[in-house]
Amino acid sequence: MQRQKYSIAESTGEADRKVSPQPLVYVDNNGHVSRFNLRKFSEMPHHLIKAKRFTDLFREALFNYNWLHGKLSAFPLEFLLFDFQDTLDNLEEEDTKQQVLLVADALKLGGNILSKIPDNLANQLVGRLLPQIWRFPYIKDLVEQCDRISPPHNALVPVRHCLLSPGGPMKFSLEGHQFAIFGYTLTSDCRYVISVSNKFLTWDLATSEVCRDVDPHIEGLMLGLSLSKDNRHAAAFTSINQVVVLDVMLGQCTIIECPLNPRDEIVGLCVVDHSVVVYNSYYWRRFDLKGSMVEEEYFNVALPQILEMIFIDIDHYIAIFWSGDEEFVDRRIEILHCQNRNKSDVLHSTQCYCLDLSKDGVNAVFVTQVSPADENSNLICINRYGLQTGMWTKLGEVSSSIPELFQISMTGDKANLIGTVVEGFIIWPLKPSGVSCLSQLTLPTEFRNVISRPAGSNSCLLNKDQSLALGGVREYIFIWDLGSEQLVKFFRAHYARIIHMSSLTEGQWNCAITSSMDRTIKVWNMGNIAGKVYPIEKHDNKIEKVVASDEGGIAVSMTRTCLGIWNLKTGRLTSSIAQAQVGAIITDVLLAKDSKTIVWTESDCLYLWNLHSKAVISSCSEPGVEQMIYTEEGTRIITVSPSENQVNINCRDLPTFNLVYNIQTYIKKFRKVCTTPDKHYLVVLAYNDTARKEQLSIYHLKKGIFLFRIQLRYPQLREVSRIVGFHGFYIALVDNEKANVVNCREKKFSRSIQKWSGQMTRDENLGLGAPARGGLYLIDLRSGELAATFIEPANEGVFRRDAGFTENEEYVWYYHSGRKTIRLFRLEEAVMIANLCISTDVLCVATTAWSVLAGGNDGSLGMFAIADPSREDTQTMLANLPSRTGLRDFSQGSAVRDPLARFRAAARVSLVMERRRRRLQSKENKLESD
Numbered sequence: 001m002q003r004q005k006y007s008i009a010e011s012t013g014e015a016d017r018k019v020s021p022q023p024l025v026y027v028d029n030n031g032h033v034s035r036f037n038l039r040k041f042s043e044m045p046h047h048l049i050k051a052k053r054f055t056d057l058f059r060e061a062l063f064n065y066n067w068l069h070g071k072l073s074a075f076p077l078e079f080l081l082f083d084f085q086d087t088l089d090n091l092e093e094e095d096t097k098q099q100v101l102l103v104a105d106a107l108k109l110g111g112n113i114l115s116k117i118p119d120n121l122a123n124q125l126v127g128r129l130l131p132q133i134w135r136f137p138y139i140k141d142l143v144e145q146c147d148r149i150s151p152p153h154n155a156l157v158p159v160r161h162c163l164l165s166p167g168g169p170m171k172f173s174l175e176g177h178q179f180a181i182f183g184y185t186l187t188s189d190c191r192y193v194i195s196v197s198n199k200f201l202t203w204d205l206a207t208s209e210v211c212r213d214v215d216p217h218i219e220g221l222m223l224g225l226s227l228s229k230d231n232r233h234a235a236a237f238t239s240i241n242q243v244v245v246l247d248v249m250l251g252q253c254t255i256i257e258c259p260l261n262p263r264d265e266i267v268g269l270c271v272v273d274h275s276v277v278v279y280n281s282y283y284w285r286r287f288d289l290k291g292s293m294v295e296e297e298y299f300n301v302a303l304p305q306i307l308e309m310i311f312i313d314i315d316h317y318i319a320i321f322w323s324g325d326e327e328f329v330d331r332r333i334e335i336l337h338c339q340n341r342n343k344s345d346v347l348h349s350t351q352c353y354c355l356d357l358s359k360d361g362v363n364a365v366f367v368t369q370v371s372p373a374d375e376n377s378n379l380i381c382i383n384r385y386g387l388q389t390g391m392w393t394k395l396g397e398v399s400s401s402i403p404e405l406f407q408i409s410m411t412g413d414k415a416n417l418i419g420t421v422v423e424g425f426i427i428w429p430l431k432p433s434g435v436s437c438l439s440q441l442t443l444p445t446e447f448r449n450v451i452s453r454p455a456g457s458n459s460c461l462l463n464k465d466q467s468l469a470l471g472g473v474r475e476y477i478f479i480w481d482l483g484s485e486q487l488v489k490f491f492r493a494h495y496a497r498i499i500h501m502s503s504l505t506e507g508q509w510n511c512a513i514t515s516s517m518d519r520t521i522k523v524w525n526m527g528n529i530a531g532k533v534y535p536i537e538k539h540d541n542k543i544e545k546v547v548a549s550d551e552g553g554i555a556v557s558m559t560r561t562c563l564g565i566w567n568l569k570t571g572r573l574t575s576s577i578a579q580a581q582v583g584a585i586i587t588d589v590l591l592a593k594d595s596k597t598i599v600w601t602e603s604d605c606l607y608l609w610n611l612h613s614k615a616v617i618s619s620c621s622e623p624g625v626e627q628m629i630y631t632e633e634g635t636r637i638i639t640v641s642p643s644e645n646q647v648n649i650n651c652r653d654l655p656t657f658n659l660v661y662n663i664q665t666y667i668k669k670f671r672k673v674c675t676t677p678d679k680h681y682l683v684v685l686a687y688n689d690t691a692r693k694e695q696l697s698i699y700h701l702k703k704g705i706f707l708f709r710i711q712l713r714y715p716q717l718r719e720v721s722r723i724v725g726f727h728g729f730y731i732a733l734v735d736n737e738k739a740n741v742v743n744c745r746e747k748k749f750s751r752s753i754q755k756w757s758g759q760m761t762r763d764e765n766l767g768l769g770a771p772a773r774g775g776l777y778l779i780d781l782r783s784g785e786l787a788a789t790f791i792e793p794a795n796e797g798v799f800r801r802d803a804g805f806t807e808n809e810e811y812v813w814y815y816h817s818g819r820k821t822i823r824l825f826r827l828e829e830a831v832m833i834a835n836l837c838i839s840t841d842v843l844c845v846a847t848t849a850w851s852v853l854a855g856g857n858d859g860s861l862g863m864f865a866i867a868d869p870s871r872e873d874t875q876t877m878l879a880n881l882p883s884r885t886g887l888r889d890f891s892q893g894s895a896v897r898d899p900l901a902r903f904r905a906a907a908r909v910s911l912v913m914e915r916r917r918r919r920l921q922s923k924e925n926k927l928e929s930d
Helices: 038-050 054-062 065-074 077-090 094-109 118-132 137-149 874-879 899-929
Strands: 025-027 033-036 156-158 170-175 183-186 192-196 200-204 210-214 233-237 242-247 252-257 268-272 275-279 283-288 293-298 305-313 316-322 333-339 347-349 353-357 362-370 380-388 391-402 407-410 416-420 424-429 439-442 460-462 468-473 476-481 486-492 498-504 511-516 520-525 545-549 554-558 563-567 573-577 586-591 597-602 605-610 615-621 627-631 636-642 646-653 659-666 681-688 693-700 706-711 722-725 730-734 738-743 748-754 766-769 776-780 785-791 801-805 811-816 821-826 831-837 842-847 851-856 861-866
Touching: 033 065, 038 054, 038 065, 038 077, 054 065, 054 077, 054 094, 065 077, 065 118, 065 137, 077 094, 094 118, 094 137, 094 170, 118 137, 118 156, 118 831, 137 874, 183 498, 183 511, 233 268, 242 275, 268 305, 275 305, 305 353, 333 362, 347 362, 353 407, 362 391, 362 407, 391 424, 416 460, 424 460, 424 468, 439 468, 460 498, 468 498, 545 586, 545 842, 545 851, 554 586, 554 861, 563 861, 586 627, 646 681, 659 681, 681 706, 681 722, 766 801, 776 811, 785 811, 785 821, 801 842, 811 842, 821 851
Parallel strands: none
Antiparallel strands: 025 033, 156 861, 170 520, 183 192, 192 200, 200 210, 233 242, 242 252, 268 275, 275 283, 283 293, 305 316, 316 333, 333 347, 353 362, 362 380, 380 391, 407 416, 416 424, 424 439, 460 468, 468 476, 476 486, 498 511, 511 520, 545 554, 554 563, 563 573, 586 597, 597 605, 605 615, 627 636, 636 646, 646 659, 681 693, 693 706, 722 730, 730 738, 738 748, 766 776, 776 785, 801 811, 811 821, 821 831, 842 851, 851 861
């Protein structure tokens, strides 16, 4: 019976026993995954580790793409990371241990994406580990497996190293908010981070996974966050004066509507003893967790604005008030202490303060006051005060005669006081366990600290052993050696300003946490904060436009301050172009079809650049250009310069920039102009001041002569979002619901095409529809009917949706700014072959016949090869990429080259040196003979 059940013909065998096959994934008759082999995923690594069979473990599990992808799909990321940690605890060989650690760290860095879309595993591993393939054989084999096996899961494969490599300062990035993060806090056990924007997110610091996502469905944003001491309840107030109370364990929310008087805005709140305290500058109110008011109290102080309230318990609080001067000229601060309704006298500060609190009350308060040595000078001193019988008493002086301070704060162990000044930071030791002596840390000359809020500015932290100091200024992190007070390094940590910075040095942790306006929270390993990483080539500013050319093998990226020329095969930024070294403002760029010249507008000037000679061929003055169009097969260029209610259109010859004609007309709102496909008409959406309505103004494309107007009359007239040339002498006016086709020759409306967004194939037969309500459709433009549905419509909120055809028109791409994903569909079958999640916001997308390029808000240009599993040449194309062959050093000298290439380079250097030695020897011999 057993032999018949498992289809075994022979009656005897050499194996200990015969069992059924144990695949990682079970599939049905249609090839779809039916279930996972959970026992094999959970038990096999444990047994191989205990048996010390590490070679089998690496081959079958930790460096096996199918196993990694299957376990990520079947289990949370935490279970997979446990296998890596168990392996590290039992490994002894350092080289192998480093390879295991690199893969584990790569999974942690991409944990936020992998927990949602496991099919992005290859993208994360290749994008982060590609520079390591020349050093570590197991990693090289894993990357090759990703290229070979992953295309059926995700057909967009990185062309080059494009993600932060593991082993560097960043431990992981916590991403998931769609709006800026205005508050975050650590739980008391330092295991979780809770943050707020329009929803509550809770992250596990061990794995970087989102372990709880609670959306209270409010209209505004949450601006503050407070967590109870037992981590059971959290509360936040919103921009529309609501208070949201969250049960952290159950994920249930209670909303308190208008907790203060009408028109009174909430300044802050606290969660204390199973109640919520809400306050503004005049009074505070306490509510129970169900939203019922328990008590209230009014303030009676001289300064008009409250800055902060801190509750130690229900009957014990501290209130800080400030002058309310938004220019920060008057920076007076008053500190009020109240316990059991007994208020202390007011403690005055001139600039900033710092509280030393404990569970029982106030240990001390550090305030800045005018230096008694010279009251007429700008020098201040830092004094330490304490409470004695309800009165503030001076306990000592920390420092005297120091320059203006923006902020003072204490380290977590309360052994040091850190002050923020214009040029940098000053650290004073408060205890013997603090820093050895007074330290002054200076920023580079191009960076300066500024006051950003009352008694607040940029923060500085110390690592666990107090050997390094970290400061966050703008979007950069600076690292100083405290022994020498020298700046070790600085790097760009976020692509927007850092809002808050805190340290986590309890237990085994030695980390810094930063939150930024880029909607991310990042955790940095201060034990390796000064370590080197493989650099990623990117711009300093966001990429606003990308144009690519398969023929020339290049892509041109445009930022506000410069242009970048990228090699499509290597993915490298080969050069940057900008006429002005400082203050350049670039608004548009065009790449010629032959990929030999570039036209761009910079600071009210028009430039023609030759890519071969790398020089400007010609230039002219052209202010305010927002759009450029090639005409006459690239021999002319049209520039469009809108102003408040007028648009100026110039047509110029290339390469001389001689003016051919000029058009000026009135507009209500600027939309980009277009030309008809038959190259006869130039169409502008102009404004008729007499009729007070918009109309189409038609001009002769070659001569610039005004021909006629077309009134907008068609069913369901909506605001026009864009104009596109359609077919022959037709154009299409696209709105949020449809595209309205207008016959320019007969001057009349032709028909409406529902859901069409303006994108179409070159033969003008097929178009794409990506309406604001969601969904993606393929439309037959001849009949106006839907040919296929790529994505079903769904109510996902107000997000930007972009779609288009690839250059060879074999695929359709679709970007959703809320999901941060680029989805790729095979046009012929309407089947999705890729769902790529990108951590940064994508502002522009360009395509070639074989790749997709994504310009990011952080200045990076992601390049992804289209590895369609149905094509036979996919594997050859990936294998021949320079980043895989090692023919070029694709990481700017940071990666190790192919050993054969290194040997050849060394041989050439040796040959040159030998020739030089022989020439010198011959000269010496000649001199001796003379």
